[in-house]
Every structure is written in C-alpha cells, then in structure tokens.
Amino acid sequence: MSTLKIHDKYFKPYKSKKKIAKYVSYLVKQVENDLEENEIPLFIGILNGSFMFAADFIREFKGECEISFVKFASYEGTTSTGQVKKLVGINENLEGRTVIILEDIIDTGNTLTEIYNIFKDKKLKQLRIATLFFKPDVFRKELHIDYIGKSIPDKFIVGYGLDYDGLGRNIPSIYQLTTQKMTNIVLFGPPGAGKGTQATILKDKYDLIHISTGDVFRYNIKNGTKLGLLAKSFMDKGDLVPDEVTINMLKAEVDKNADAKGFIFDGFPRTESQAKALDDFLSEKGEAINGMVALEVEEDLLVKRLLKRGETSGRPDDQDESKIRNRFNEYETKTAILQHYYEDQNKYFGVNGVGSIEKITLRLCEVFDTL
Numbered sequence: 260m261s262t263l264k265i266h267d268k269y270f271k272p273y274k275s276k277k278k279i280a281k282y283v284s285y286l287v288k289q290v291e292n293d294l295e296e297n298e299i300p301l302f303i304g305i306l307n308g309s310f311m312f313a314a315d316f317i318r319e320f321k322g323e324c325e326i327s328f329v330k331f332a333s334y335e336g337t338t339s340t341g342q343v344k345k346l347v348g349i350n351e352n353l354e355g356r357t358v359i360i361l362e363d364i365i366d367t368g369n370t371l372t373e374i375y376n377i378f379k380d381k382k383l384k385q386l387r388i389a390t391l392f393f394k395p396d397v398f399r400k401e402l403h404i405d406y407i408g409k410s411i412p413d414k415f416i417v418g419y420g421l422d423y424d425g426l427g428r429n430i431p432s433i434y435q436l437t438t439q440k441m442t443n444i445v446l447f448g449p450p451g452a453g454k455g456t457q458a459t460i461l462k463d464k465y466d467l468i469h470i471s472t473g474d475v476f477r478y479n480i481k482n483g484t485k486l487g488l489l490a491k492s493f494m495d496k497g498d499l500v501p502d503e504v505t506i507n508m509l510k511a512e513v514d515k516n517a518d519a520k521g522f523i524f525d526g527f528p529r530t531e532s533q534a535k536a537l538d539d540f541l542s543e544k545g546e547a548i549n550g551m552v553a554l555e556v557e558e559d560l561l562v563k564r565l566l567k568r569g570e571t572s573g574r575p576d577d578q579d580e581s582k583i584r585n586r587f588n589e590y591e592t593k594t595a596i597l598q599h600y601y602e603d604q605n606k607y608f609g610v611n612g613v614g615s616i617e618k619i620t621l622r623l624c625e626v627f628d629t630l
C-alpha cells in the first residue's frame with residue numbers, strides 16, 4: 260500500500276515515474292525544436308526542487324549545453340510564504356547567451372518574478388522558462404512561461420525533487436497531499452469469481468477489514484433479524500436486495516470499524532447508485548476508494564464452481580442453476596457497468612481469476628501493492 264506519511268501528513272501517489280518521464284521528454288523536444296542550430300544553451304536549474312528534473316532533462320537533451328543552478332527559498336511547510344528569501348547566484352558571463360530556466364514547479368509566480376529580475380540586466384540573448392509543473396489556479400503574475408510539462412490543480416505535491424519540510428525529495432515519483440488515511444479496495448467480479456476466498460487471505464496480509472455484504476445478509480438471516488427477513492426473499496431468488504437497504508447496512512458496517520486501516524469491499528457496490536453512495540460516504544470522511552480490483556472469469560466456469568460450492572455451502576442461491584443464471588443476469592445488467600465507473604477514474608484493475616488460489620492471490624497482490 261503506498262500512502263506515504265511524511266512528518267505529520269499523508270500523501271497518495273499522483274504522477275508515476277513513467278508519466279514524469281513523458282512530461283520531461285515533451286519539454287526537451289520543445290526546447291530542442293526552438294533552439295537555433297549550433298546554439299549552446301545555458302540551462303539554469305532552480306534549487307533545491309529542480310535538481311532531479313534538471314538532471315533528467317539534460318540527460319535527455321541532445322547537443323551541447325551548459326548547466327548551472329541558482330537557489331531561492333519561498334516555502335515554509337506546505338504553503339508559499341510569498342517572500343522569496345535566499346539566493347545562491349550565478350557567476351557565468353551571460354551576455355549574448357540563451358538561458359533556459361528549469362523549474363520543478365511554478366505556482367504563485369513569486370520565484371519567477373525574482374528570476375526575471377535577476378536576468379533583467381544581464382544582456383542575455385534570450386531568457387526562456389521551462390517548468391515541469393504549473394498551477395494555473397494560483398498563478399498571480401503577468402509573466403511569460405515558455406514551456407509547461409503539466410498543469411495541475413492547486414494541491415501540495417512532494418517527490419521527484421520536491422519536499423515537504425525537507426523530506427520527500429528522493430521519492431522517484433510524485434505524491435499528493437491527502438486527508439485519506441485508509442486504503443479502500445473494491446474486490447469485484449461476478450458471483451463465484453473467488454472474491455470471498457481471496458478477500459479472506461488479503462485482509463490478513465494487508466491488515467484491512469473485509470466487508471462482504473452477502474455474508475452480512477446471511478448472518479442477519481441466520482439470526483432472524485428484521486434486515487435478514489427483508490433480504491431473504493430477494494436473495495433466495497438471486498435478485499439484488501434494494502439499494503437503500505444495502506447502502507445503509509454497508510455504512511453501518513464501515514462505522515463499526517472507525518479505526519480500521521481500510522476496507523476490502525466484497526459484493527459491494529453492485530449498482531451505480533451504490534458506487535456513488537460509497538464515494539459520497541467515504542469523501543465525507545476524507546477517504547476514497549483506491550481502486551477496484553476485478554477477478555475476471557468466464558461464465559460457464561463460474562456456473563460449475565457455484566454448483567460445486569452449493570453441494571457444501573448450504574446456500575439456496577448456489578444450488579439451482581436457474582437462480583445462478585439469474586444472479587449472472589443481475590450482474591450483467593446492473594453490476595458489470597461499474598467497470599466503466601471506476602475506469603473513468605483510472606481506478607479499474609482487471610486480474611485473471613482462473614488458476615490456483617495461490618497464483619490468483621499473487622496476481623492480486625501485485626495490484627494491491629500499487630494502490
């Protein structure tokens with residue numbers, strides 16, 4: 260699980276190494292295209308944040324170039340102080356040179372103002388600004404930026420040279436500040452895909468709470484509760500229990516485990532309105548779903564698995580092929596669309612659900628480890 264704690268705050272993965280490399284290449288290409296033939300640019304990295312970006316940038320830059328660094332400081336903690344404090348300067352003679360500034364991030368533009376000031380009277384041929392990240396929502400200046408790797412919303416980020424109070428610069432990818440402390444995973448797949456079996460293993464490995472809505476309903480049926488009586492008629496036929504009932508039950512289960520490190524949701528959400536309700540419910544707590552991990556298995560194999568399970572599970576909905584087919588029908592018409600719901604948020608991860616339990620666990624762990 261890759262939520263990071265730095266000092267007192269939590270950070271979640273934001274931009275992978277691969278994505279960063281793409282932004283860097285994109286910037287290098289643009290800079291190269293704009294340079295005149297045989298021109299030797301002087302790149303100036305703005306310390307400390309840009310040291311990694313500058314290193315990757317010039318490693319990829321083809322042709323001759325020089326590199327130097329200047330240093331300012333304008334951040335305390337996670338907010339810009341608005342005051343640009345220190346400077347370790349430039350000794351090179353810059354007259355007639357093309358200087359290209361390499362910034363890790365431009366937000367308010369205070370540092371950029373200083374940069375323009377420093378080079379104002381240096382008789383440069385030209386000054387160009389290249390920044391890996393740009394926060395348009397907080398940029399307050401009328402200053403020109405020539406090259407932008409990626410515009411991002413105003414969220415505090417660390418990694419790839421950027422720090423939070425000194426730490427985090429050595430992380431090779433970018434993380435974003437989050438209030439989220441939990442890891443919440445939807446384990447998804449049609450009936451019989453092996454969600455329950457795998458969730459039981461994974462909850463121990465990752466120290467998460469496993470909530471199976473089917474199990475909670477069955478527990479209530481066994482104990483003859485009001486909820487159990489209500490759910491039984493739907494479950495016995497292989498129909499879904501109405502959303503309102505299921506959503507309220509799920510919320511109560513989550514609230515029972517307020518100190519959990521996170522949850523594996525198994526059998527929930529099963530409809531789009533359940534998925535939306537889950538998102539809203541978690542976001543009220545500053546939490547979110549990290550990912551939907553889906554076990555992919557073809558239907559005929561599933562019917563065989565379920566009938567076999569029905570020989571020992573005692574579940575009426577496992578023993579009759581027409582009820583099983585109805586559960587698939589419910590899955591196909593109401594639940595399968597959730598793949599798109601999570602894909603749209605870049606949170607869908609399909610895993611081959613055919614093979615030995617151990618093999619499938621390994622495949623799932625590979626995904627869990629990235630969430």
Ligand code: AMP
Pocket residue numbers: 450472473474476493494495497498499500501502505525526527528529530533576586
């Ligand atoms: P399961 O144990 O996940 O296969 O669930 C068994 C049955 O419980 C389903 O066929 C539904 O009748 C009911 N059920 C479980 N989870 C849900 C849910 N999220 N929404 C509606 N019904 C559910």
